[in-house]
Amino acid sequence: MKYSLQKISHDQAGFEALVGLWAETKDCLFDDIDIDMGGTTWFDADMCAALGAILYRLGKKLNMITLKNVHPDVGKVLSKNGFLSHYGREKIPDTWKTTIPYQRFDVKDDRYFAGYMETELIQRLEMPVMSPGLLKKFRESIFEIFSNAVLHSQTEQGIFSCGQFFPKKHRLDFSVTDLGIGIRQKIKESVGLDLAPEKAIVWATEERNTTKCGEIPGGLGLKLLGEFIDLNGGRIQIVSDAGYWRREQGKSVTALLQQPFPGTVVSVEINTADTRSYLLSSELSEADIF
């Protein structure tokens, strides 16, 4: 099997390209899959989380994956963040320290993920200077995404993450991908609703809608994330099954991708120049919280 991968941007078109790859290769078993990246003249580094998840799934089916003709500029970034180390290349030093390494986690790796976040993001000297309030909200948001994947995806194949700073643009991109059952199927199994893929994402992002059953309530994580992104002036994208959902500047857009993704991707863009304090002057009292 040979497949030619095109430009992978951090947007709907980039996700379309990745689901196209998955559609062409998903039935491969014990196959040699050669992915020609000669035409991949741009690759937004956080999208390694989504591509890595697809390739991991193909590897689980004992396919031999080779990335060929990697464009030098793309190869440099994907070697710095450690992605290409999974496919036969050496990791190279990240001189400007703008990458957040590509990493795969198991669902029980909450603490390992927390350590990765602290080491690779929060405590790095190269991290853009953010207000304490923004840093706290950012940290919480990333953990909400990871917790969401752990709680809802039912994945046995792991959770993948990767990110990139853009110091001059005051932007930080970060993506988390799981290879779980996807939002649509989860809602169908847990709540009995058979929604279109993009409608399922809308449902999951609204407050108090939850697929959690039993004694532990849920239904806040993605809503909180959306609220933070609205205030921050950033952007959030979610891909699950063939659903695509994007929120920026307080507005949501949905679309149906041409092919399904084998799991769920949550991708955020953070505006690191945001000076909002985020520290609430809450009227709530500890005495009457319950």
Added chain:
Amino acid sequence: MNNNLVLSIFEIVGSPLCVASSDGQKVYDRLATVLNEGRGVTLSFHNISTLTSAFLNAAIGQLYCKFSEAKIRSLLKVQDMEPDDLGLLKRVIETAKLYFKDPQKFERAVQETLGDGEHGA
């Protein structure tokens, strides 16, 4: 016998990062034991830097499944919380109250979702 039990979340979780539902469950297990005994307890958030709704749902939200609102209000207290963390906890609690009181919530959610015309294609 200690009637003013203070439980340190930092001591239970062993980290300032309270993000995992499984860690929240450890807090819940201790709280549930105390409330079952009808004793008062204060939950201290001292030295906690990061909280998620997943953690708080497991640690505190699920108390509303087993105990009445009145019982929780009379026996459980929190201390050392930042104002924005208190805001998050309040939302978790309000969501939990609805979750356990309103069995028709999913049906309404369906109608709201399917009738929502604000989302473009």
